[in-house]
Amino acid sequence: MTNDPLYIRFRELSWRRKLTPAEEAELRNWLATHVEEQADWEAEARLSDALDQLPDAPVPSNFTANVLQALQLEQNAQARAARPSPGWWQLLTWVPKAALAALVVAAGFLFFLHGQTVRRAELRDSVVFVSAVKSLPSPEVLRDFDVIRALDQTPPADEQLLTLLQ
Amino acid sequence: MSAERDPDAALMLLVKQGDNAAFALLVEKYKQPIMNLAYRMLRDLTEAEDLAQNVFIQVHKSAARYEVSSKFSTWLFTIARNLCLNEIRRRSRHPAESIEAPYYEQEDQPRQQFEDKKITSPPDSLLHGELEQKVDQALASLPENQRTAILLCRQNELSYEEIAKVLGCSLSATKSLIHRGRETLKQKLKPYLRTGIWLDQ
Numbered sequence: 299m300t301n302d303p304l305y306i307r308f309r310e311l312s313w314r315r316k317l318t319p320a321e322e323a324e325l326r327n328w329l330a331t332h333v334e335e336q337a338d339w340e341a342e343a344r345l346s347d348a349l350d351q352l353p354d355a356p357v358p359s360n361f362t363a364n365v366l367q368a369l370q371l372e373q374n375a376q377a378r379a380a381r382p383s384p385g386w387w388q389l390l391t392w393v394p395k396a397a398l399a400a401l402v403v404a405a406g407f408l409f410f411l412h413g414q415t416v417r418r419a420e421l422r423d424s425v426v427f428v429s430a431v432k433s434l435p436s437p438e439v440l441r442d443f444d445v446i447r448a449l450d451q452t453p454p455a456d457e458q459l460l461t462l463l464q
Numbered sequence: 465m466s467a468e469r470d471p472d473a474a475l476m477l478l479v480k481q482g483d484n485a486a487f488a489l490l491v492e493k494y495k496q497p498i499m500n501l502a503y504r505m506l507r508d509l510t511e512a513e514d515l516a517q518n519v520f521i522q523v524h525k526s527a528a529r530y531e532v533s534s535k536f537s538t539w540l541f542t543i544a545r546n547l548c549l550n551e552i553r554r555r556s557r558h559p560a561e562s563i564e565a566p567y568y569e570q571e572d573q574p575r576q577q578f579e580d581k582k583i584t585s586p587p588d589s590l591l592h593g594e595l596e597q598k599v600d601q602a603l604a605s606l607p608e609n610q611r612t613a614i615l616l617c618r619q620n621e622l623s624y625e626e627i628a629k630v631l632g633c634s635l636s637a638t639k640s641l642i643h644r645g646r647e648t649l650k651q652k653l654k655p656y657l658r659t660g661i662w663l664d665q
Contacts, residue, residue: 310624313617313642341650344657348599349618354496355503355512362491365520366484372521 300335304328309339312346472536480527487527491520494537497619498544504615505548507604515551519544538626541619545612545630552608595656602652609633610645617642 300306308325311317317325329336358364472493478486498519502512522543530539603611609631616627628638650657 310639313646314624341654341657342646345646345650345653348595348653348657349603349614352596352599352603355499355509357495357499357516358513361495361499361513361517362488365491365517366488368517368521369484369487369524372525 299338300332302328302332305332305335305339309342312342316346470532470535473532476523476527476530476536477532479524480530487520487524490523490536494540495520497621498540501541501544501612501615502548504600504603504611505545505608506551511551515547516544519547522547534629535621535626537619537621538629541616541622541630548612549608598653598656599649602649605652606645606648610641610648613638613641614645614649 305325305328308317308321308328311321325339329339472490475486475490479490495516498516499512502515502519503509506512506515519540523540526543603614606614613627613631616622616630622630624635624638628635631638631641633641
């Protein structure tokens with residue numbers, strides 16, 4: 299294979315594009331004096347043609363629309379990510395939790411109030427009951443209380459003996 | 465390289481300012497070359513389509529950081545090649561997984577599917593001839609960097625310097641990759657290239 303700069307230049311040009319008629323003519327002149335390179339050049343030219351004739355990959359007609367749509371989705375996602383946090387709409391997510399907590403506190407408070415009311419009613423009833431007693435016996439009544447109480451502690455009468463004595 | 469000399473870079477600067485119409489123009493212009501590259505790299509039409517879409521989404525995402533330091537197409541093909549390499553690496557790690565699986569599990573999957581009015585069946589329309597298949601197979605058997613270099617070479621948009629930038633190697637290394645790749649192709653396709661059957665079809 300030759301290292302002639304002219305041939306190398308044309309060969310490299312042919313890798314990228316078809317030679318112009320003028321370039322082609324110049325190359326043919328050169329090949330006329332370098333017939334040993336003829337076969338290499340033919341193979342190069344045919345390979346370039348073969349590569350040129352490879353069909354394009356089919357591009358769907360909706361390709362651009364799909365790209366733009368995918369892009370729109372990306373931009374929407376970025377916009378969502380860029381929003382200030384927390385926003386007022388995010389506070390809405392706390393509303394149900396806050397309402398539940400308030401409900402529990404209110405229920406506890408009502409239960410406490412109910413307990414207080416019940417206790418007060420019981421106290422009131424007790425006071426009414428005590429106030430219903432009109433008078434207590436005088437202390438004189440209790441003067442012989444200890445003697446009378448001691449009487450209860452004497453042993454029971456021997457009923458058999460009492461019967462015999464009668 | 466300035467935006468005046470590269471109309472695509474000028475469009476990209478508009479995209480940077482939020483102009484989605486300019487972005488749509490770029491997608492329209494480059495969807496075919498990007499699909500071709502992705503398909504020849506991944507050899508799966510569905511995955512190539514997903515990847516090509518991702519390339520453009522990546523372009524849009526990177527618009528804010530875009531500076532006109534080289535041609536737009538160089539930057540675009542660099543992104544495309546990097547995503548292809550990522551996908552090839554991912555495949556080698558998880559051979560059974562489809563690229564679509566994680567995408568459609570996402571919450572933000574497309575709600576609306578646009579109908580593809582162009583009815584094409586990839587295996588029939590894409591490889592309708594034995595010779596095309598042979599070239600396709602020969603191309604697929606090349607090392608990735610040689611294959612990419614040859615594919616980019618066929619893009620009229622890119623010069624050798626720009627191809628070198630996409631590949632991340634020197635100009636001489638790029639030409640060497642193309643030369644070696646083409647020599648391999650010539651060897652593999654020798655019977656067809658010699659007889660010229662391809663040209664007669």
